[in-house]
Amino acid sequence: MREKRLSITDIARQLGTSTTTVSFVINGKAREKNISQVLIDRVEHLVSELNYQPNALAKSFRTGKTMTIGFIVDEISQPFFSGIAKYIDEKASAHGYNILFSSTKNSKKRGGEVLQVFNERHVDAFIIALPNGLENEVRKVISSEIPVVLFDRYIPGFESDYVLIDNENSAADAARHLIDNGYSEIAFVTIETDQSQMLDRTRGYEKAIHTAGLKPIVKKINYQGKSESIAEIAEFLKQHSQIDAVVFSCNYLTMDGLDAMRQLNLKIGEDIAMVSFDDLEVLKYFVPSITAIAQPLEEIANQIMEILMYRLTNNTNKNKIKTVLATQLEIRDSSQFKKSSDEVQPEALTVGK
Amino acid sequence: MREKRLSITDIARQLGTSTTTVSFVINGKAREKNISQVLIDRVEHLVSELNYQPNALAKSFRTGKTMTIGFIVDEISQPFFSGIAKYIDEKASAHGYNILFSSTKNSKKRGGEVLQVFNERHVDAFIIALPNGLENEVRKVISSEIPVVLFDRYIPGFESDYVLIDNENSAADAARHLIDNGYSEIAFVTIETDQSQMLDRTRGYEKAIHTAGLKPIVKKINYQGKSESIAEIAEFLKQHSQIDAVVFSCNYLTMDGLDAMRQLNLKIGEDIAMVSFDDLEVLKYFVPSITAIAQPLEEIANQIMEILMYRLTNNTNKNKIKTVLATQLEIRDSSQFKKSSDEVQPEALTVGK
DNA sequence: TTTATTTGCGTAAACGTTTAAGTAAAACGG
DNA sequence: CCGTTTTACTTAAACGTTTACGCAAATAAA
Numbered sequence: 001m002r003e004k005r006l007s008i009t010d011i012a013r014q015l016g017t018s019t020t021t022v023s024f025v026i027n028g029k030a031r032e033k034n035i036s037q038v039l040i041d042r043v044e045h046l047v048s049e050l051n052y053q054p055n056a057l058a059k060s061f062r063t064g065k066t067m068t069i070g071f072i073v074d075e076i077s078q079p080f081f082s083g084i085a086k087y088i089d090e091k092a093s094a095h096g097y098n099i100l101f102s103s104t105k106n107s108k109k110r111g112g113e114v115l116q117v118f119n120e121r122h123v124d125a126f127i128i129a130l131p132n133g134l135e136n137e138v139r140k141v142i143s144s145e146i147p148v149v150l151f152d153r154y155i156p157g158f159e160s161d162y163v164l165i166d167n168e169n170s171a172a173d174a175a176r177h178l179i180d181n182g183y184s185e186i187a188f189v190t191i192e193t194d195q196s197q198m199l200d201r202t203r204g205y206e207k208a209i210h211t212a213g214l215k216p217i218v219k220k221i222n223y224q225g226k227s228e229s230i231a232e233i234a235e236f237l238k239q240h241s242q243i244d245a246v247v248f249s250c251n252y253l254t255m256d257g258l259d260a261m262r263q264l265n266l267k268i269g270e271d272i273a274m275v276s277f278d279d280l281e282v283l284k285y286f287v288p289s290i291t292a293i294a295q296p297l298e299e300i301a302n303q304i305m306e307i308l309m310y311r312l313t314n315n316t317n318k319n320k321i322k323t324v325l326a327t328q329l330e331i332r333d334s335s336q337f338k339k340s341s342d343e344v345q346p347e348a349l350t351v352g353k
Numbered sequence: 354m355r356e357k358r359l360s361i362t363d364i365a366r367q368l369g370t371s372t373t374t375v376s377f378v379i380n381g382k383a384r385e386k387n388i389s390q391v392l393i394d395r396v397e398h399l400v401s402e403l404n405y406q407p408n409a410l411a412k413s414f415r416t417g418k419t420m421t422i423g424f425i426v427d428e429i430s431q432p433f434f435s436g437i438a439k440y441i442d443e444k445a446s447a448h449g450y451n452i453l454f455s456s457t458k459n460s461k462k463r464g465g466e467v468l469q470v471f472n473e474r475h476v477d478a479f480i481i482a483l484p485n486g487l488e489n490e491v492r493k494v495i496s497s498e499i500p501v502v503l504f505d506r507y508i509p510g511f512e513s514d515y516v517l518i519d520n521e522n523s524a525a526d527a528a529r530h531l532i533d534n535g536y537s538e539i540a541f542v543t544i545e546t547d548q549s550q551m552l553d554r555t556r557g558y559e560k561a562i563h564t565a566g567l568k569p570i571v572k573k574i575n576y577q578g579k580s581e582s583i584a585e586i587a588e589f590l591k592q593h594s595q596i597d598a599v600v601f602s603c604n605y606l607t608m609d610g611l612d613a614m615r616q617l618n619l620k621i622g623e624d625i626a627m628v629s630f631d632d633l634e635v636l637k638y639f640v641p642s643i644t645a646i647a648q649p650l651e652e653i654a655n656q657i658m659e660i661l662m663y664r665l666t667n668n669t670n671k672n673k674i675k676t677v678l679a680t681q682l683e684i685r686d687s688s689q690f691k692k693s694s695d696e697v698q699p700e701a702l703t704v705g706k
Numbered sequence: 707t708t709t710a711t712t713t714g715c716g717t718a719a720a721c722g723t724t725t726a727a728g729t730a731a732a733a734c735g736g
Numbered sequence: 737c738c739g740t741t742t743t744a745c746t747t748a749a750a751c752g753t754t755t756a757c758g759c760a761a762a763t764a765a766a
Contacts, residue, residue: 007752018716023754034713056473058752061414062721068453075439082435086428089456098470100421100453103442117451120409258638282635285611360722371746376724387743411722415751 006052015042022047026054060122069308070118071101072111073129073152080251080278080295081129084151087301088127095309097124108133115141125308129153132195147311149304153197161311163303163323167197170293170327171204174247174275177291177329179212181336183245183273187217189233189257190249201249201277217243226256233260237272244272245335251278254292258282269334279330288333295327359405368395375400379407413475422661423471424454425464426482426505433604433631433648434482437504440654441480448662450477461486468494478661482506485548500664502657506550514664516656516676520550523646523680524557527600527628530644530682532565534689536598536626540570542586542610543602554602554630570596579609586613590625597625598688604631607645611635622687632683641686648680 008026012019017039024033025043046052060066069092073081089099100123104111111131115138118126125147130138135155142148142160150162171188178186188205190198202218209216219236221229233256237243248254254276258268266272269288276283279294303323311317361379365372370392377386378396399405413419422445426434442452453476457464464484468491471479478500483491488508495501495513503515524541531539541558543551555571562569572589574582586609590596601607607629611621619625622641629636632647656676664670 005752008754009752019753020716020755021714027754034715036714039714053469053473055475055752056470057410057414057417057419057475058721059754061410061723061751062753062755064410064721066410076429076442077432077435077439079430079432079435082430082432082438085435085454086430086456089429089454093455093467098453098455098474100451101438101442102446102451103439114446116406117409120406121451122408122410255634255638262638280635281608281633282638285608285615285635285639287640358722361724362722372723373725373746374744380724387745389744392744408722411751412724414721414753415723415725417751 005055006050007055008052011043011046011050011052015046017043064122066122066124067097068100068121068123069097070114070121070123070126070128071099072104072114072118072126073101074106074131075103076101077103078251079280080152080297083297084301084304087298088304091301091305095305104131106131112137119146125149125312127151127304127308130155132193142317145317147308147317149307151300151304153195156196159320161307161321163300163307163325164197165295165300165325165327167200168204168207170329171201171247171249171277172208173204173327173329174277174291174293175205175208176212177331178245178247178273178275178335179208179214181273183335184214185217185240185242186214186245186247187219187236187240187243188247188249189219189221189236189253191253192220192222198249205247221253226252229253229256230259230263233257234263237261237264237266245274246272247275247277249277251276251280254278254280254283258286273335275329275335284330284332286334291332291335292330293327294330296325299325358408359403360408361405364396364399364403364405368399370396417475419475419477420450421453421474421476422450423467423474423476423479423481424452425467425471425479426454426456427459427484428456429454430456431604432633433505433650436650437654437657440651441657444654444658448658457484459484465490472499478502478665480504480657480661483508485546495670498670500661500670502660504653504657506548509549512673514660514674516653516660516678517550518648518653518678518680520553521557521560523682524554524600524602524630525561526557526680526682527630527644527646528558528561529565530684531598531600531626531628531688532561532567534626536688537567538570538593538595539567539598539600540572540589540593540596541600541602542572542574542589542606544606545573545575551602558600574606579605582606582609583612583616586610587616590614590617590619598627599625600628600630602630604629604633607631607633607636611639626688628682628688637683637685639687644685644688645683646680647683649678652678 008019008022012022021035021039022043024030024035025040026047030040071085071088076082076085085101092099100118102114104114108131111134119141126141127149128138129152130150135158138148148160150160154162154164175186186209188202190202206216217240221232223229237260246257248257257274261268261272268274268290274290276290276292279292283290283292307321361372361375365375374388374392375396377383377388378393379400383393424438424441429435429438438454445452453471455467457467461484464487472494479494480502481491482505483503488511491501501513503513507515507517528539539562541555543555559569570593574585576582590613599610601610610627614621621627621643627643629643629645632645636643636645660674
């Protein structure tokens with residue numbers, strides 16, 4: 001038996017005025033609409049006395065604006081996405097927007113459903129980590145003039161606003177870092193995919209390797225599941241025993257790689273060096289700590305919200321805004337072995353010697 | 354220039370029928386409302402042909418149901434919360450509900466604002482990790498007959514549905530595990546708070562310690578920030594050099610503890626054992642791996658959604674449902690030292706010996 | 707003083723649905 | 737064949753806002 005909420009009509013009736021007036025006062029349009037100060041005061045007083053809360057549903061229905069942003073990612077529990085979500089929430093809240101989220105599991109089907117549901121709910125804008133194969137559906141949304149900002153990945157040639165990181169140069173940096181530290185048999189472990197960010201990372205790695213006159217060793221995992229992936233990485237490392245360093249192309253491959261190396265009893269920083277694309281808490285606390293390419297989460301979220309706010313205020317979708325951000329290579333102990341062992345924590349390196 | 358969407362009226366007009374009929378068909382009430390099969394078919398045909406999508410906003414406005422659940426936590430980026438969010442999203446989506454989330458930063462002010470905003474938006478239900486001091490506001494929501502399920506913590510004597518874990522016994526288990534493995538100077542590091550889950554954990558620890566005839570060593574951190582916390586833990590451990598094991602009462606204290614121990618050059622599993630309340634990926638991959646109390650994320654989410662669905666279908670708020678779930682003590686290498694070193698991985702224990 | 711403008715409000719329509727209530731025709735019961 | 741029930745639909749109100757438009761009174765301009 002939910003009691004009926006106070007409506008703007010109730011306020012108007014109690015004041016013997018019209019809903020128009022009350023609405024103007026509540027929305028701060030009183031001055032421009034020539035409402036007298038006396039009446040403004042009376043309205044405001046009663047509103048706060050009765051603790052009147054406007055019905056956002058009715059408002060949205062009438063105006064078409066929901067003050068809601070749809071946030072669609074592969075999986076909200078992935079630290080990268082929940083980290084972005086954190087900052088997006090902060091910034092959106094500051095602008096009066098709320099976040100409606102859902103995970104797609106990187107499934108086109110789920111993605112399409114979420115897109116449709118959020119559309120029916122009239123979200124004012126979308127923030128999307130584009131799942132495979134959903135381009136056409138997203139294109140439809142974009143052409144219906146609803147602001148869409150993609151992040152983490154995009155489709156080459158796909159016209160939309162996006163915020164990415166410089167995947168190619170980041171991967172190249174990582175490879176160069178290993179090269180500079182004396183490694184020469186540097187592998188790159190990635191997934192079998194046509195997602196742009198993964199291809200860019202692979203290209204960056206290959207360029208750096210070629211530039212150094214080395215031979216690239218690329219392993220593409222056809223990702224079926226965690227245990228299969230671990231086994232495949234382990235097998236790969238066993239088969240290529242010359243490898244002295246590995247770059248893993250994303251956070252979950254890094255984790256699988258850690259498992260694989262543990263299985264093979266390979267000691268990181270000693271038997272083999274590694275760099276992770278994506279920084280994870282575990283990497284910092286690992287002994288020896290593991291070098292990683294850190295994405296600037298807050299900056300990504302900032303840029304996304306900048307674009308969205310621009311789109312939402314200036315009602316235009318023209319001239320797509322394409323932002324590419326730099327990453328930070330967090331150099332840690334385990335990738336500095338071959339060059340000189342002085343800088344490495346003794347207790348990490350003397351293990352088993 | 355967003356083009357006007359198709360409305361139920363357009364459908365009705367094109368078919369030369371009434372909106373009522375169309376509405377009934379769309380909502381699957383055609384049979385019970387005695388719509389002829391012929392007409393049903395015509396409506397359904399046109400609806401799919403024109404790809405008509407009902408305006409969820411108008412629907413919500415009319416019915417008062419938004420098919421939205423407000424999810425309010427301290428910080429969505431914390432793995433515990435984003436893990437719960439993941440499962441909640443899955444299960445809610447399956448029931449046609451979407452999740453509107455926001456983080457409170459455990460601030461009463463932010464929490465109150467979020468609560469109010471979500472209320473104005475007429476979310477159908479709330480899932481809340483109750484921030485300090487927000488009891489009265491939440492109580493108001495509950496008494497307005499909107500389903501609310503609390504999780505992670507609650508207020509003793511606060512009448513509401515909740516899903517908790519058995520904090521007291523979990524902490525006691527952890528302490529007993531250490532005792533059984535031969536540790537005797539076991540500290541408990543927690544925060545200065547009156548949050549129920551922390552008090553319960555402390556009580557569990559103390560009971561187990563007392564039962565074993567040992568002396569409790571409790572350190573309460575007045576949490577001001579990460580670096581202060583690390584310093585305080587380090588100072589504490591330095592002052593009490595007799596300590597041979599520590600239980601950290603929550604995930605972020607565990608992380609701070611790792612930092613503090615690193616600062617002091619204390620080798621986990623060797624100089625000192627530890628157990629973390631809350632499992633984190635870093636703990637599993639740490640060498641030696643670190644024992645932790647793992648909360649059953651999916652089961653917690655399951656129970657929350659069970660309660661919510663019950664409340665949302667049976668329109669009653671009476672007889673609060675209070676669920677307490679067991680945890681799993683994930684026993685790993687670093688807490689099995691004192692008892693016998695046979696079971697511990699050699700490379701972990703021989704370090705520095 | 708007359709006319710034009712500004713001030714200060716109110717009236718009422720509209721947004722897209724759902725649904726109570728009504729109606730006419732068909733089917734049924736006796 | 738007449739009254740009753742059932743079938744198959746329609747009419748119209750309602751949900752709580754926003755806002756275009758209208759209008760009278762006050763003020764300014766001429």
